[in-house]
Amino acid sequence: TAPNSATSCAEASGLKNPREAIRGLSCCPPLPLDGNDVPKPYTFPTVAFDKLRVRKPAHLLVEDTAYIKQFNTAIQKMKDLPDNDPHSWKNQAKIHCAYCNGGYTQVETGHPELTIQVHNSWLFLPFHRWYLYFLEKIMGKVLEDESFALPYWNWDNPAGMMLPAMYEGNIKDPKNAIYDALREPSHLPPAIFDFNYANKETSPVLPDDEQKNVNLALMYRQMISSGSSTLTFMGGQARAGLDSKDERVRSLSLGGSLENGVHTGAHRWVGNSRMPNGEDMGNFYSAGFDPLFYGHHANVDRMWNVWKAMGKQLRLDGHIDPVDEDWLNASYVFYDENRVRVRVYNKDSVHTPTMGYKYESSETPWVTRKP
Ligand code: C2O
Numbered sequence: 001t002a003p004n005s006a007t008s009c010a011e012a013s014g015l016k017n018p019r020e021a022i023r024g025l026s027c028c029p030p031l032p033l034d035g036n037d038v039p040k041p042y043t044f045p046t047v048a049f050d051k052l053r054v055r056k057p058a059h060l061l062v063e064d065t066a067y068i069k070q071f072n073t074a075i076q077k078m079k080d081l082p083d084n085d086p087h088s089w090k091n092q093a094k095i096h097c098a099y100c101n102g103g104y105t106q107v108e109t110g111h112p113e114l115t116i117q118v119h120n121s122w123l124f125l126p127f128h129r130w131y132l133y134f135l136e137k138i139m140g141k142v143l144e145d146e147s148f149a150l151p152y153w154n155w156d157n158p159a160g161m162m163l164p165a166m167y168e169g170n171i172k173d174p175k176n177a178i179y180d181a182l183r184e185p186s187h188l189p190p191a192i193f194d195f196n197y198a199n200k201e202t203s204p205v206l207p208d209d210e211q212k213n214v215n216l217a218l219m220y221r222q223m224i225s226s227g228s229s230t231l232t233f234m235g236g237q238a239r240a241g242l243d244s245k246d247e248r249v250r251s252l253s254l255g256g257s258l259e260n261g262v263h264t265g266a267h268r269w270v271g272n273s274r275m276p277n278g279e280d281m282g283n284f285y286s287a288g289f290d291p292l293f294y295g296h297h298a299n300v301d302r303m304w305n306v307w308k309a310m311g312k313q314l315r316l317d318g319h320i321d322p323v324d325e326d327w328l329n330a331s332y333v334f335y336d337e338n339r340v341r342v343r344v345y346n347k348d349s350v351h352t353p354t355m356g357y358k359y360e361s362s363e364t365p366w367v368t369r370k371p
Contacts, residue, residue, distance in 0.1 A: 012101035012285045020276035023286040027097030030084045032341050039333045042342035047356035053149035056360045058164035058295050061151050068166050074139040075177035086335035087138050093288030100284035109240035120255040121238035122327055125304045126346040128297045130332055137337040152298035154362050156219050158212045162189045167292045180290040182272045182280040195262040197269040219366035226257040229318035233257055239326050266296050302359045321350050
């Protein structure tokens with residue numbers, strides 16, 4: 001059966017220091033204002049091909065003050081919304097906590113004793129795609145500009161291998177909504193992002209050029225050699241009735257090459273090592289509070305498209321989406337930009353132009369960096 005979530009919700013669990021969880025452990029979304037708890041099926045608005053939202057590399061947007069101002073305004077407006085509004089920044093951030101720290105149970109598929117976990121499996125890419133999709137639509141709504149698109153942290157290109165300055169750098173100011181004080185101070189620009197980063201003790205600081213080369217080789221591995229098949233790239237199978245906390249399930253249901261690699265590396269590298277739970281980026285429950293989370297995941301999302309396009313161009317047969325019914329029919333529940341609670345499916349997430357957006361392209365120099 002496909003794992004389908006989620007209408008019953010509880011507090012976050014699995015934190016190292018739950019008592020010091022400064023972002024709060026309650027991660028359930030507010031109830032629908034009309035009191036109707038049953039999510040509606042979601043249908044896409046039709047978007048003309050020349051009206052697609054275009055996500056651009058964050059490092060190239062740094063001079064675009066109009067865009068940065070808009071981005072900042074959207075986040076500020078969401079931060080200003082009351083806590084019972086599903087569009088508030090806090091409630092959007094908590095979606096990640098609910099789907100990743102045991103907030104939701106598998107009640108709809110008859111396993112209320114088991115929690116939902118969207119990481120370490122083939123749910124990872126589609127869940128995060130949908131999460132960003134609705135956040136972007138909500139930002140467009142608060143800005144009254146449907147063309148608004150998230151930036152992407154272009155870490156796979158050497159020009160983008162540091163924390164993008166628009167999130168920090170010259171606009172470092174606690175009053176700035178894009179800024180998050182809970183980032184690792186020693187990893188701010190101009191430090192080069194270490195894709196392999198685990199922690200201060202075990203991760204040596206390499207000279208910049210060497211670090212970039214290590215990163216490019218790692219990209220090659222994650223996108224091509226280790227990511228050569230559907231399951232090794234997307235992640236192992238997650239089905240209803242499987243307990244993500246069970247060691248045996250864990251050993252079968254592994255994270256995909258991209259998820260386990262640069263994706264996790266960025267969370268560890270950006271999160272503040274002195275915070276009790278690695279807040280914000282270094283922990284599932286708090287990651288969504290940092291605006292950079294969505295820039296990071298936009299590039300992860302872009303890599304899914306790049307991986308499939310490479311499959312066609314280079315005739316890499318394994319670069320295809322799952323066809324298993326349990327993957328296609330797995331679903332999630334979100335509030336859309338009109339505050340309607342909707343259910344969305346993996347099968348509707350496989351083509352981004354259908355979802356109304358695309359990525360401005362950027363070079364992928366790692367394609368020739370076979371280690
Ligand atoms: Cu849901 Cu980057 O993690």
